[in-house]
Amino acid sequence: MNFFMKRVRMNDELFGNEKLLNSDDREEILIDILRVSLKKAVDDYNNLNNEYEDLKIKYERKCALDYFNSHQEKLRYVVEKLDESINLPPETT
Known part of the structure; x- marks a missing residue:
């Protein structure tokens, strides 16, 4: 049994029943x-x-957020060091 005939058998719920295997319209059935x-x-x-595009957007957002957070930490560290150098009390948040 060739591939197309197996496919007809696999798809008989879409197109009827086993009678299709012997049908004169076999070509049309195979095309369908x-x-x-x-x-x-x-x-x-x-x-x-679509899933790939969604994941790509999420990944880009995560990278941007990670970049922002890492720079925010660096900036916080610099501000703390500046506060220490001029003897100001640490900022409370």
Whole structure:
């Protein structure tokens, strides 16, 4: 049994029953099956691409936040050292 006939059997719930294997419209059935399979593949690709874009945006935001936080810590350290050098009490937040 070739690939396409197996596919007809696998997709018989979409297109009827086993009678389709012996149908004269086999080519049309196979084209319909390929069309459905291609549409599903395109939908899956689009969904994965959307997930990738969402993850990329989240990663970029996380990187920006990490960068900001690391510089904020450095700035806080510099301010503390300046406060110590001029003998001011530490800032309370």
